[in-house]
Amino acid sequence: MTETRRALRQLGRPHAGARAAAVLLAGAGAALGVAALGVRLAPHVTAVVAAWLGIAAVSAVAFRFARRAARSASALPLARAAEAAAGARSGSVATLLAAPRAEGASAALFAVADRSAASIVTRVAPAVRRVLARTTSGSVALGALLALLGGTAFVAAAPGAGRAEGFWRPWRIIALARAPLRLAVDRSRVRRGEAVTATVSVPGGAGGHVTLWTRGPGEPWRPAVVSLDSTGSGARRLGPLDSDVWVRATSGSRHSEVLRVAVALPAFIADVAVVARFPAYLERADEPIALGPVSDTVSLPVGTVLDASGTASVPLSAAAWRPVTGGAGTALSVAGSRFSGRFAPTHSGVWRIVIGTVDGQPLEGEPPVLALRLVADSAPVVTVPVPGGDTTLPFSLVQPLVIDVRDDHRVARLALESWRVSQTGKVGAVVRESLDVRDAGDRAIVQGSLDAQRRGLLPGDTIRLRVVAWDNAPTPHEGRSPEYALRLPSREELRAAQRAAAADIVAAAESVSAAQRSLADRTGDLAQERARGTSDPSSGRQPPPGQTGALPFQASERAQEIARQQEAVGERVRELAKAVDELARAAKAAGIDDTAFQARLREVQEMLGRAMTPELEQRLRDLQAALARLDPDATREALRRLAEAQQELRETLERSEELFRRAAVEGQLASLAQDAEALRGDQAAWNRESARRPDSSAAAAERDLAARADSLAQGIAQAERDLAATRHGADSSGALAEPRAQARRAQGAMQQAAAGAERADASGAEAAGAEALQHLDSLPQELRERRDSVAGQWRQEALDALDRAMAETADLAERQRRVTQELESGGSPSAARTQQAEIEEGTAAVERQVRDAAGRHALVSPGLQSALGFAQRQMRSAREQLEQAQPNSDGAAQLAGEALDALNATAYAMAQSRADVAGARSGSGFQEAVEKLAQLAGQQQGLNRDAMGLMPMPGMGADGMLQQLRALAARQRALAEQLERLQATGGSGAAGPLAQEARDLARQLDAGRLDRQTIERQQRLYRRLLDAGRTLTGPEPDPDMERTSRSAQGDSVHLPGLLAPGVTAGPRIRYPTWRELQDLTPEQRRLVLEYFRILNAPK
């Protein structure tokens, strides 16, 4: 080593070490910084590994730079620095650092040079040292600074913390980084709509991220980034889930397994249907019932069965209806996820369908509940609005009833129960009458009547009634109306009412007769006016031009008025007949079972019943039709024919009026006789029981009897007046004076007896009572005898009148025979004309007598008047033939001959009528006619039976059948002849049409025609025979009565009858409805309706 090198080495050595240390310090600082970064990023594998690599690199670089820094203070740089500091030639020092190696170099020389250079170095050493120091100190400072910074960062990175563990143990991190990801879900099966939490654990992945992949069925994977926490775990909520979901996680090349989260359907009941099936008798259609968690209360009839079915979303293990309050339920059958079954609730309450699932999964939501109210079938509710309370039976003893019955389902049966309660309180057996309520539905309003006449009631008795209804339940429920008491009027009350009613009917009959008389006159006048106006050319009045044959307005109005009034009179006649009928029944109920009186009433009823003849009604219809057509000729003819029919009606009414007037007197007398009888009995009882114990009560009772005696006397006086009002009644007016006086005497004695009783005078009371009884003793019998006497007198009057008429008719017939012979033999027309006129006048007189007789006795045939009228017309015609300028004797002879026949027939009929009147049990003959009709009805019934027997007769030969039919025809014909005879004698106006029908039937049978139609006709004929004489009813107010108005008082009730069948029959083709036509114009509507009218028009 040279001196120079040595000097330089000494000079540079401290600096070389300092500089290397500075570099090392800097390298350490850098390494610490990297380590701090690695700690900070730990346990990130890459960061940690990078950090350690960085530390290694920094360390390597530091060492290298340390060596380099140390070399910067080595001999060579110092040599050059010394050369520079010494200003020496370059290389003058540096070349002496090493001994020369070339051959031939002087070592000495070199040594000199070496020393010289060493001296230079020594000399410039301070300067060089200063330069070196400057650089070295800078390097050291920088190195220290870096080291300080690195150390600070390292300390700040908390190398001791847990996180730093990964940094300090990098091999472990690397090992974890290669481990797989862990993925977990909190539930692998969830309900629809729920969510799950997926947790990913990444070993060594703290603070990192993973990708969580999810997908549904058939869907692509969808990524989601999950941040990891410091423990390398991350979680993510998935849902709400509608379907299964698959989950996996990835992190770099690492991945987890794939997990499936299954979505289970919720367990719930769906498609629940509950159908109420009502008991069959209710005839109600099944009804679905809505269920829900909260159910409104459903009312169901007892016996209703609930048919429940439904489906659950899961397989079921059990199902049942259970009451929410606990207790036994009704199991339903289960099949898979379905349940069904029947449930018959037995009590009201809230019921729930309880479902059990196979997997025990509870059901979603609240189970369906059903709040039930079981309604027991109620009994029918029955009210009886009419009479609506206890009352007294009407005079007719027929109590009208209106029954209103309701049920919650259907009224099946209805019955009227009534029983008699006697005055003594004895209760009779219940009489039950069924009432028809078929097709009534849940309500029926039934009209009926309680006929007390058939109950054999006694005065003072009470009928109690109630109405019982049953519904249509299997075990019918019974509903009853309140009980009503109907008091039977006493006989005295009934008799008094009967007499008053008879008086009313007399007045009504008078009014009707007067109205008909007036109407007939007006009709006749109008018919004659019309005839004069159109047929009398001498009147000089000609219809205006263009109006020939037109019906004048005023005439039309008058004719219409006549037609209307005729209808009204007809109604009144029918009303009258009904009133007579009611009177007869009421009289019977009142105990006036006098057969003569009853027969007389029947006669009058018969007469009134046939007063409105079919001919009259037909002629009325003809008139109305003619008026509707405005046909003057037809109107005129209809008026004429109506006038004729009216005449007949008028006469019938007049006859019936007189007959009824007499019947009423007979009834009065019979009624008074019974009053007297009752009074006598009561007086006898008073004498027996009260007269011996006279006191105030006995006196009061006797005063009551005196009042009844007074009433009896007044009644007899009234009968006297009524008797005098009858035709020829004045002759008999004195017949009742003695009975009336007797009643008065009895009254006087009773008053004395009452006074005696009041004074407690037993003997006086007894004596006066005995006297009263004595006066009364014969009074009933006397009154009956008077009645018989009056009836006999009237019959005798009729016989006398018939005798006179018969004698005169025979005389007239003889004279008519002579006139006829004269005319036939060519005698003088003028003489014959005179004789004919006289006979004609005589015939008119006989007709008046017959009419008079007919008014006294019903068996005087009205046919007599017709025959006499015919005779008169023929006589008039014959006379007119003779009055011509050229008398027509032949024609007159023929007409006179016809008049003769009519007179002879009349005389014969008169003889027959006389025999009838004389032999009539009833005193008037109608009873016989009715009996005859009944007898004929019986015959017809036998015929019908035989004809029916012939209908299905297999095996009988045609000849045998024909023979049987002919025999039937002969019997039918015989019946027709009897009817014709009955008609000829005037016994029954209905006999004519019946005879005609019988004849037709006989012809049918004769012709071998026995079919269903013939049988039906025979049945009808039988019924008509039975019904002959029945009357119609129909209230109609008097149109002429002045009307006044005031608020209604009382309970004036009119109960309408049922609708006649067919009234509500609709058109064949239904007309368009209001709504259907609403959008059409009026003209279109008109056309449419016109079209339907044509379709519906009768063919």
Place this chain on the structure above:
Amino acid sequence: MRSSVRLNPQLTIGRLHYDGGGDWYGNPSSLPNLLAAIRQRTGLPVAERERVVTLQSGDLWDTPYLYMTGHGNVHFSDEDLGVLRRYLEQGGFLHADDNYGMDQSFRREIARVFPDHPLVEVPLSHPIYHLVYDFPKGIPKIHEHDGLPAQGFGIFLGDRLAVYYSYQSDLGDGWEDPDVHHDPPALHEAALEMGVNLFTYVVSSTR
């Protein structure tokens, strides 16, 4: 050009203005009172007043309930007869209320309208006596006339009651303001109830 817009006339009763001299305008407060009762008791949106119609007016066809009353004569012309018959056949309803003296002429005229359908007494079981209020004894009697009971007659077209004739009842008087006739409240009420029944029947059975 016809408008396609249809007016929807308010439901009300038509008062028939007829010829013949009768006072068709009688009982002026009756129908407003009845309409008020109908509105209050049934909820039907009826007008406050009636509509006066003649048989030749177009309003007739928008009137389901035609009411006629009066004391005097009624006369329908030939044209009127046809219109009235068509109106009734296509679902209209006529209530004739005899207010005193209309009986004869009404019966005559209605027989001209329906010669083939007689006036018959409406049976107790008919809905007009039970639809809303119960009348188990039939039509109530409001005014006493001739001592005769009240009666309800009708004409049935098929099973529908097309004409109702209240006779001897005077429903119209009963509908009037109570101080007009000084009827007892019970009668006023009964008349209104019967009117409500009739109107309800009409609007519920109109075809």
